[in-house]
Amino acid sequence: MNISFTKKQEEYISEQVQSGEYQNNSEVIRDALRLHSIYREKVIRDLRKEIEKGWDGPDSQRSMQEIIASKRKA
Template sequence: MKITINKKQQDYITNLIKSGEYQNKSEVVRDAVRLHRIHRETLIKNLRKEIKKGWEGPDSEKTIKAIIASKKKS
């Protein structure tokens, strides 16, 4: 697998290794992928929970147009 990262990301990875938090670039990338997976799974879980609340909650008497208009004012 080949990945491309920018200079800022390279510097960040280098600093993590220099600080002793990680031993090499592979450890940094593996941890980043692991954290991304956890973040994504948590996000999807929370979205599903909110969707379920919406489906199971009471119906709104507002029209779609009224909801959109109220959001534009915010």
């Protein structure tokens, strides 16, 4: 696998290793991927909850055009 990083990302990875918190660059990347996975799962779970609230909630008395118009004003 070939991965490219920006200069800023490379500097960040190096700083993390130099801090002593990680033994090498691979550990930093593995931890970042693990945290990304946790974050992504939480976002998806939260979105599903909001969708369920919408489906289970009361019907709106407003038309679709009224809802769209109110969002454009905001």
